[in-house]
Amino acid sequence: MALTETRPDTDETLTSSLSANPAATTVDGILGSGDHKTIGRLWIGFGTFFIVVGLALALVASLELADLGALAIFDDADQLTQLWSLGRDLLLFAGLVPVLIGIATYVVPLQVGSSSIAFPRGAAAAFWTWFVATDVLVLAYIMNGGPAGGRLDYVLLWTLALGTMVVSLLWAMICIATTVLGARAAGMSLERVPATSWSFLVFSVSGLLSLPILLAELVLAHLDVKYGFLPTKADRTVLVAILDTLNLAPAVFWVGVPILGMAVDSIGVHSGRPARFHKSILAVIGVYGFVAYGADLLSFAWRGRPVAFDNGLLVVAILLAVVPVLLTLGLVGDSLAKGKAKLNTPLIAALLSGLLLLVASAGAILGLVDPFLGFIETVSGNTIDFSFDLVGTSFYEGVRALVVGAAVLGIIGGVHHWAHKIWGRSLEDRLGWLSVLAAAGGALIWGVALIVGGFLGQQRPPFVTIDPDNSIEIVSWIGVVGIALLLAGVLLLLLNVLGAVAGRVGSAAEPWRGTTLEWATASPPAAGNFVEAPIVRSATPLADLDPSSGVVTSNDTSDDEGAAS
Amino acid sequence: MTDITVYEAIPARVKAPEPARPRLLLIGSALASAGVIMLMAGLLGIYIKTRADVIASGETWLPSGTTIPLTQPNMMAITLIFSVVIMVWAISSLSRDDRANTYIALGLVLLMGFAFISQTAYLLSIMDMGAADSPQANLIYAVIGTHLAIVGAAMAYVLVMGLRTLGGEYNARDREGVYGAALFWYVSVGLYMAVWFAIYITK
Numbered sequence: 001m002a003l004t005e006t007r008p009d010t011d012e013t014l015t016s017s018l019s020a021n022p023a024a025t026t027v028d029g030i031l032g033s034g035d036h037k038t039i040g041r042l043w044i045g046f047g048t049f050f051i052v053v054g055l056a057l058a059l060v061a062s063l064e065l066a067d068l069g070a071l072a073i074f075d076d077a078d079q080l081t082q083l084w085s086l087g088r089d090l091l092l093f094a095g096l097v098p099v100l101i102g103i104a105t106y107v108v109p110l111q112v113g114s115s116s117i118a119f120p121r122g123a124a125a126a127f128w129t130w131f132v133a134t135d136v137l138v139l140a141y142i143m144n145g146g147p148a149g150g151r152l153d154y155v156l157l158w159t160l161a162l163g164t165m166v167v168s169l170l171w172a173m174i175c176i177a178t179t180v181l182g183a184r185a186a187g188m189s190l191e192r193v194p195a196t197s198w199s200f201l202v203f204s205v206s207g208l209l210s211l212p213i214l215l216a217e218l219v220l221a222h223l224d225v226k227y228g229f230l231p232t233k234a235d236r237t238v239l240v241a242i243l244d245t246l247n248l249a250p251a252v253f254w255v256g257v258p259i260l261g262m263a264v265d266s267i268g269v270h271s272g273r274p275a276r277f278h279k280s281i282l283a284v285i286g287v288y289g290f291v292a293y294g295a296d297l298l299s300f301a302w303r304g305r306p307v308a309f310d311n312g313l314l315v316v317a318i319l320l321a322v323v324p325v326l327l328t329l330g331l332v333g334d335s336l337a338k339g340k341a342k343l344n345t346p347l348i349a350a351l352l353s354g355l356l357l358l359v360a361s362a363g364a365i366l367g368l369v370d371p372f373l374g375f376i377e378t379v380s381g382n383t384i385d386f387s388f389d390l391v392g393t394s395f396y397e398g399v400r401a402l403v404v405g406a407a408v409l410g411i412i413g414g415v416h417h418w419a420h421k422i423w424g425r426s427l428e429d430r431l432g433w434l435s436v437l438a439a440a441g442g443a444l445i446w447g448v449a450l451i452v453g454g455f456l457g458q459q460r461p462p463f464v465t466i467d468p469d470n471s472i473e474i475v476s477w478i479g480v481v482g483i484a485l486l487l488a489g490v491l492l493l494l495l496n497v498l499g500a501v502a503g504r505v506g507s508a509a510e511p512w513r514g515t516t517l518e519w520a521t522a523s524p525p526a527a528g529n530f531v532e533a534p535i536v537r538s539a540t541p542l543a544d545l546d547p548s549s550g551v552v553t554s555n556d557t558s559d560d561e562g563a564a565s
Numbered sequence: 566m567t568d569i570t571v572y573e574a575i576p577a578r579v580k581a582p583e584p585a586r587p588r589l590l591l592i593g594s595a596l597a598s599a600g601v602i603m604l605m606a607g608l609l610g611i612y613i614k615t616r617a618d619v620i621a622s623g624e625t626w627l628p629s630g631t632t633i634p635l636t637q638p639n640m641m642a643i644t645l646i647f648s649v650v651i652m653v654w655a656i657s658s659l660s661r662d663d664r665a666n667t668y669i670a671l672g673l674v675l676l677m678g679f680a681f682i683s684q685t686a687y688l689l690s691i692m693d694m695g696a697a698d699s700p701q702a703n704l705i706y707a708v709i710g711t712h713l714a715i716v717g718a719a720m721a722y723v724l725v726m727g728l729r730t731l732g733g734e735y736n737a738r739d740r741e742g743v744y745g746a747a748l749f750w751y752v753s754v755g756l757y758m759a760v761w762f763a764i765y766i767t768k
Contacts, residue, residue, distance in 0.1 A: 118589045174596045182592040208600045216607030216711075223707050227697035 034120030036109050037524055039127050041422060043102025043172075044415065046131060048494055051095035051408065055487040057087030062483055065461055066476035078233060081148040084461055085240055086141045088247060092255075093165050094134045096407045100258050101169065103414050104176045104200040106422055110518035110525060111197045113185025113534040113541075118178035126171035133164035147239035152225060155236060159222040166215050173204035185517065187536040191279050194516040194539070195268075196414075198282050199261020202289030206254060210296035217242045249364040249399040250295035250318045256357045256403055257289045259410035260328045263350035266417045267332045269514040270347035273339030277331050278539040284331065288324035291317055315368055322361035329354050342512075345432030349413025352440045353406045359444070360402035363451055367395055388455060395454025397461060398447045405443015405486060412436055412493050419500060420510055420523045427496045428505040435492035442485025449479035515540035594722075594745035598752040601715050605756045608708050609763050615704060616767075627768060628699040637688040638765035641681050645754040648677035652747045659730065662737040671727040671743075674750065678720040681757075685713060705764060712753075712760050719753040722746045 030038060061084040064073045074080045109117045117123050140146060140161055145154025180193060180201040193201070221230075221239055230236045245251055264281055268274040275281050295317035332354075341347060370391070373384050390396075412435055420426045450458070453475045499505035513519045520542055521530055538544055616626050627633070655670035689709070694702045726746040729735055735742050 119593060122593075170600055174593055174600070177596055178589055178593045182589045205596070205599075208596055209603050212600050212604035213607035213610075216604055216611065219608065219711060220611060220704070220707050223696065223703050224700075227703050229700055229703060 034116075034124045035527065036105050036117035036120060036123060037422075039117070039120075039123050040102045040104075040106025042127055042131075043098050043105055044422070045102075046134075047095055047098035047102055048411075048490065048497075050090050050134065051099065051411075051490050052487065052494065054087050054089075054091030054095045055483060055490060057083055058091065059480065059483045059487060061087060061461060062476070062480045066473065066480050078148050078150070081237070081240070082141060082144075082146045085147050085243070086138070088243060089137060089162065090134075091404065092243075092247060093162070093169065094130075094137075096255055096404065096411070097169055098130065099411050100200075100203070100255070100407070101172045101176065103262070103411070103418070104197075104204075104258070105172065107414075107418055107518060108176055108179050108197045108200055109183065110421070110521065110529055111194045111516050112180055112183060112188060113517045113530065113536060114179055114183040115528045115530060115533075116183075117175050118183050119175050123172060123175040126168045126175065129171070130165055130168035133161045133168060137161035137165065147242075148233055148237050150233055155225050155239075156222060159218050159225065159239075163215055163218040163222070166211055166218070170208060170211055173207050177201050177204040177208065185534040185536050188541075191282065192536060192539045193282070195261040195264035195275065195278070195281055195285065196258070197261070199258045199264075199285050199289075202261075202286055203254070203257040206257065206289045206293035206296065210251075210254070210293055211246075213297070214242070214246060217245075246296070247400055248396045249360070249367070249403070250292070250314070250321050252400050252403045253288075253321050253357075253361065254292040254296055255407045256325070256360075257285065257292055259353050259357060259406055260285050260288060260325065262410055262414045262417070263354045264328065264332050265514065265516065266346045266350040266413055267335050267341075269417070269512055270344060270350075271335040271339030271341040273335040274515050274540050274543070275332050276334045281328060281331050284324045284327045288321070288328075291320045291324065295321070315371070318364050318368060322358065322365065325354065325358045325361050329358065344416075345427070345429050345436055346413045346417035348433070349409050349416065349436045352436065353409035353413060356402055356406035356409060356440065356443055356447075360399050360406060360447070363402060363447070364396075364399045366390075366451075367399070389457065390454050392460060393454035394450040394458045394460050398450030398452075398454060401450055401482075402443060402447035405439065405447060408439050408443065408486060408490060409436065412439060412489065415493060415497065418518070419497070419506070421518055422524060423497070423501050424524050425500040425503065425506045425508050426511040427500050431492055431496045431499075431505065435489045435496065437489075438485045438492060439489025442482045442487070442489060444482070446479050446482030446486060449475050449482055453479065513542070515543040517541055588741065590741045590745040591748065594748045598749055601718075602752060602756065605708075605712065605715070605759065608711055609759060612704050612708055613763060615700075619701070626701060628694065628701055631692060631694045631702070633692055633765055633768055634688070635765065637684055637691075638761055641684045641688070642757065642761050644677050644681050644684065645757050648674050648681075649751060649754055651677065652750055656740065656743060656747055659735065659740050659743055660737055664730070664736075667730060667743075668727065671723060671730070674723055675720055675727075678716060678723075681716060682713060685709065708760060708764060712756055715753050715756060719746070719750045722749050 030042070033039065060073065061080060064080055074083070105117060105123060109115070137158060140154045140158040141149070143154040143157075144151045145156075145158040147155070147158070149155045149158065177200075180197050184190075184193065190198075221242060224230050225236065225239075230238070246254070264275050264285075294313065335341075366388070367390055370388050373386060377384050388395075412432070415422075416427050416429075416432050453472055456472050456475060458472045458475065496505060510523060517530075517534055517536070520534065534541065619626055651670050651673045655667050655674065658664075658666035658670055689706075694705070696703055696706045723746045726735065726742040729742055
């Protein structure tokens with residue numbers, strides 16, 4: 001592939017006729033664009049904003065909950081439930097998943113050597129539908145809608161808005177998955193797809209196969225509310241359980257799938273040594289997606305109830321979730337051990353996101369102890385005088401907090417890694433370090449505080465715990481500090497990005513280069529992404545670049561050892 | 566007498582280029598189909614479980630006074646099965662560049678779709694079941710309504726691809742869009758068979 005090529009002489013007649021047309025304004029360029037780069041930036045920008053809003057709402061709700069026994073901020077418990085639920089809706093469906101989709105929309109077509117995302121107008125429509133639906137969702141809450149809302153019309157609006165958000169996210173996932181499956185460069189077989197693109201394929205397909213069930217629940221909830229089967233506010237609190245299914249372990253591990261892929265690519269670049277066992281890593285990420293998908297399905301069947309040992313498949317899903325994370329970290333450990341790792345923001349964020357995901361997966365296993373002991377009691381007929389009593393406590397919220405933290409760290413790492421590709425400027429590394437440390441520390445503190453609170457008997461939010469000896473109150477306040485730190489980490493990222501876009505921080509020089517195709521084009525790439533359609537012969541096409549010809553042609557190095565070379 | 570030179574057909578030396586982005590619409594359609602299958606699977610799963618719980622508690626599933634006749638659901642099934650055959654006709658015609666037959670077949674598929682929607686509306690009217698009367702009725706309406714929406718989406722897809730074929734975008738060399746629409750149509754028909762068995766047959 002000729003990477004730098006003189007453009008052919010332009011037809012002057014054509015040029016003059018084109019210049020006669022009015023130039024596209026910035027507004028035209030944003031609102032009417034089907035360019036995956038513009039759409040990706042929009043997803044990332046607005047998604048990050050909603051992560052900040054979601055975490056800020058979680059912080060306010062936690063402040064209220066930490067002050068045990070009294071409502072200091074809100075007038076009644078319903079308001080607290082509304083705010084807590086809004087924060088949860090926004091964090092997942094308006095924050096984490098949209099930012100991940102944004103990174104995928106921007107990076108995946110470049111990584112697979114495509115000139116655009118599949119169905120560009122569909123991808124743009126997905127973003128704008130999601131954007132409007134998210135605004136309507138917030139409006140529904142403001143007008144006393146939401147799952148514990150008092151005004152029926154706005155509760156109906158909440159179900160419609162949330163359903164529309166889910167449909168638009170699914171639509172975006174179809175575009176991403178189709179790009180990986182059908183728009184790859186010549187020679188890029190599925191086993192040569194970079195880990196990030198592969199993980200987004202797994203993420204999208206497992207989302208496509210599990211999120212429609214959430215949609216089915218929302219259809220039924222809408223009709224139940226509309227036709228008077230949930231007449232009182234107390235009845236409508238069951239609607240909160242609809243979102244529990246995706247927010248609690250093991251289903252929430254689904255968000256971790258692309259985190260693993262991004263970590264693999266990032267570590268490969270910043271250690272100077274691409275992952276050696278490429279195919280094995282793809283297989284492991286696929287297994288993680290399969291486990292997360294299975295867990296999603298089972299969680300929907302379980303509808304937000306705590307895990308029980310008689311649901312053997314759910315137990316297996318929780319037990320299995322830790323294995324792929326551990327294996328992925330082990331497999332990329334080779335790059336770290338044998339490469340020359342540069343301790344920069346993307347590398348640290350990638351490592352810490354993987355480790356947090358590992359802690360979350362391992363932590364979820366603790367929740368199996370009680371059901372396991374109950375199972376032993378049933379089988380043996382003997383009474384066991386030991387129990388953690390985690391049912392209905394904040395334990396699983398703690399696991400969720402760790403996964404949220406891992407996702408935030410993955411996003412920080414991913415945005416730093418591809419910032420130059422996305423905005424044409426790298427981000428400030430020292431500020432990046434600060435954001436990573438704040439986010440990692442915050443997520444760990446928040447998650448562990450909730451897990452410990454669960455062991456002490458702290459009720460699941462948004463339920464207020466009565467605490468006679470103040471031990472839970474202390475843990476709750478520690479959790480508040482954790483959320484505040486995590487929020488600070490995201491704000492620092494936002495500050496860094498805004499500074500880079502304004503040209504105040506970072507550098508215009510390309511800070512690093514990888515061996516996958518996105519590094520073969522300009523930063524940011526021009527329309528069409530590549531001067532010529534790339535031809536790929538291994539999982540690391542740029543490592544095969546013949547410097548004398550500037551063409552990607554080399555021996556076939558599709559095996560694991562070759563990929564490493 | 567005029568000499569007439571007869572030229573034999575000259576085989577093309579260069580194969581016609583493939584479509585620029587092959588298979589994208591078909592892959593997208595397959596993914597969307599998987600999504601709607603899971604949507605209906607979720608609804609039917611909840612329906613079957615709720616029905617089993619109600620029957621296990623000793624009650625009857627359908628509200629008193631509600632009857633589901635079999636004639637209309639069976640006719641609807643036959644209509645959709647015919648539409649599948651006609652869709653195969655459309656694809657076969659397109660693969661031979663027989664555009665007239667393609668348009669007729671795609672038009673007939675749309676007609677079958679309208680007939681299905683019309684029959685469903687009639688069936689719901691004679692079932693005499695208000696959505697607010699009971700949770701069972703609510704659930705039945707949710708399943709039937711969602712499936713109707715899927716059939717509507719499939720009809721819109723067939724219509725758009727038909728118009729694109731009319732505009733010359735799809736032909737014997739590039740049939741992908743019509744293939745994608747056909748796949749989504751087959752899935753919507755398959756889903757009706759599940760609804761037919763779960764709701765109309767088992768009642």
